[in-house]
Amino acid sequence: MVLELTPEEREMLDGKHGKATRKAMEIITALGEIYGAKRLIPVSSVQIAGVSYDNLGEAGLEYLSEMAEDGQTMVLTTLNPAGMDMLEWKKHGISPDFAEMQQRVVDAFEKMGVVTTCTCTPYLIGNLPHYGEHIAWAESSAVCFANSVVGAFTNREGGPSALAAALTGRTAEYGLHLEENRMAQVKYEVRADLKDTDDFGLIGQVIGNRTGKLIPYIIGISKASTEELKSFSASVATYGGVAIFHMEGITPNRTTVPEKTEIITKSDLDAARAQLDDEGAEIDFISVGCPHASIKEIAQVAEMLDGKSVTEGKTVWITTAKPTKDLAIKMGYYDKIEKAGAFLVADACCAVAPLKGRFKGLMTDSAKACFYARGKNKFKTEIRTIEECIKEAVR
Amino acid sequence: MQGRKIFRGKVTGEALVTGDDISFYGGCDPETGEIVEKNHHLEGKSVSGKILVFPSGKGSTVGSYVLYALKKANKAPLAIVNKTMDPVVAVGCIISEIPAVDQIEIDKIKTGQKIEVDADNGVITIIED
Numbered sequence: 001m002v003l004e005l006t007p008e009e010r011e012m013l014d015g016k017h018g019k020a021t022r023k024a025m026e027i028i029t030a031l032g033e034i035y036g037a038k039r040l041i042p043v044s045s046v047q048i049a050g051v052s053y054d055n056l057g058e059a060g061l062e063y064l065s066e067m068a069e070d071g072q073t074m075v076l077t078t079l080n081p082a083g084m085d086m087l088e089w090k091k092h093g094i095s096p097d098f099a100e101m102q103q104r105v106v107d108a109f110e111k112m113g114v115v116t117t118c119t120c121t122p123y124l125i126g127n128l129p130h131y132g133e134h135i136a137w138a139e140s141s142a143v144c145f146a147n148s149v150v151g152a153f154t155n156r157e158g159g160p161s162a163l164a165a166a167l168t169g170r171t172a173e174y175g176l177h178l179e180e181n182r183m184a185q186v187k188y189e190v191r192a193d194l195k196d197t198d199d200f201g202l203i204g205q206v207i208g209n210r211t212g213k214l215i216p217y218i219i220g221i222s223k224a225s226t227e228e229l230k231s232f233s234a235s236v237a238t239y240g241g242v243a244i245f246h247m248e249g250i251t252p253n254r255t256t257v258p259e260k261t262e263i264i265t266k267s268d269l270d271a272a273r274a275q276l277d278d279e280g281a282e283i284d285f286i287s288v289g290c291p292h293a294s295i296k297e298i299a300q301v302a303e304m305l306d307g308k309s310v311t312e313g314k315t316v317w318i319t320t321a322k323p324t325k326d327l328a329i330k331m332g333y334y335d336k337i338e339k340a341g342a343f344l345v346a347d348a349c350c351a352v353a354p355l356k357g358r359f360k361g362l363m364t365d366s367a368k369a370c371f372y373a374r375g376k377n378k379f380k381t382e383i384r385t386i387e388e389c390i391k392e393a394v395r
Numbered sequence: 396m397q398g399r400k401i402f403r404g405k406v407t408g409e410a411l412v413t414g415d416d417i418s419f420y421g422g423c424d425p426e427t428g429e430i431v432e433k434n435h436h437l438e439g440k441s442v443s444g445k446i447l448v449f450p451s452g453k454g455s456t457v458g459s460y461v462l463y464a465l466k467k468a469n470k471a472p473l474a475i476v477n478k479t480m481d482p483v484v485a486v487g488c489i490i491s492e493i494p495a496v497d498q499i500e501i502d503k504i505k506t507g508q509k510i511e512v513d514a515d516n517g518v519i520t521i522i523e524d
């Protein structure tokens with residue numbers, strides 16, 4: 001065996017720290033061996049995916065319950081979105097049966113010591129690593145944001161492997177934990193004016209589709225807000241296989257700069273938009289907040305909805321993290337949104353909630369949301385700016 | 396044939412072999428074990444109770460939980476033999492305790508052959524044709 005373990009790690013593998021820890025260590029060492037890791041390294045933060053009961057099913061819940069019998073997290077661990085708002089699910093049309101199973105999933109995580117944040121943007125609400133920190137995150141958009149925008153080090157974990165890292169406080173040292181694997185491989189020059197989160201989503205789609213698994217080095221973007229980088233991270237990871245990107249003048253990682261340059265123009269952006277705009281989409285569902293909306297985005301939406309009312313036959317979900325929703329309540333944004341007939345939904349999102357068959361067409365500012373709406377929920381889609389989405393809602 | 400242990404166990408059974416990669420999430424029915432991916436070489440066949448031999452896994456990380464669901468429904472493959480193990484399948488085998496070996500020249504195994512998988516030692520033996 002190439003992979004060397006410390007005496008404590010060996011004890012974990014031998015079952016001296018309990019059943020769940022043993023299983024967790026089996027997962028971590030197996031992945032380490034598959035990828036040729038020489039050792040395990042400590043991680044200081046974990047983000048777990050695979051939380052919505054809609055994706056997990058009964059078997060997934062059973063596995064989590066089994067792990068929760070004696071498993072305990074060793075480091076700060078937060079959770080991806082669930083399939084519903086854990087408090088206000090009823091008024092969003094979620095069935096009591098689903099709610100019961102979803103609650104059991106979250107309870108199992110809580111029993112293990114996971115902070116049950118239920119958000120895909122842990123970095124906005126208290127799980128924010130620093131530059132160079134080794135972490136083990138699942139949720140492709142957050143992985144991409146952490147690696148690229150923050151400069152933390154993480155592979156793209158799956159649900160069980162992220163949980164395994166939480167229970168052992170370790171991960172195998174391979175892939176993006178090694179500096180040499182984080183270097184850019186293709187240069188992209190963006191020759192288009194990017195205005196809003198939807199444009200950043202579309203540019204992520206273009207680069208994701210082209211780059212596949214090659215790490216991009218992007219030039220030509222002079223500034224980007226946190227919200228725009230959040231949108232770009234989600235999209236580039238959804239449409240491509242990359243978990244890290246470099247953006248000149250914006251992201252902090254050191255890298256060599258590839259020679260080969262590909263140009264991206266306004267017409268590429270238009271083509272990407274056309275791809276996500278289904279013909280004859282009958283919009284009855286409007287969702288903003290994939291990845292979860294920041295307080296700034298919620299303030300913007302609340303301002304636009306103030307004194308208006310959502311057109312009959314349309315459902316509007318603004319999705320966010322629970323602490324951000326609490327802040328929105330305090331600031332009066334929640335009232336403005338809900339009085340207009342829209343919902344400020346915490347903990348969940350339009351991609352992981354059990355929505356199949358409920359709507360015909362989704363309008364959103366998120367290229368990632370379009371991907372899941374079409375594949376998983378069979379909705380038609382249109383991608384617009386947040387402003388246009390809200391205008392459509394109250395038209 | 397000497398390969399590499401991914402998850403422990405020793406079983407003997409009938410091989411089901413394909414040259415196509417398998418995505419368990421969306422590609423295999425978690426209740427019946429039937430391969431449902433359109434145009435897959437094994438479409439319509441069940442992996443249940445077989446020693447499933449395929450090149451590698453593909454697709455979503457939720458695939459690990461599909462193997463676990465199969466195990467709970469008593470529809471899991473008896474063992475998994477791969478050319479190159481993919482992490483989704485590896486994690487699936489570990490959480491479901493399905494014996495698994497990789498780095499095997501899988502084209503030397505034929506569907507219907509009785510084979511022994513000694514995952515502890517990473518050894519595959521063809522017992523009879």
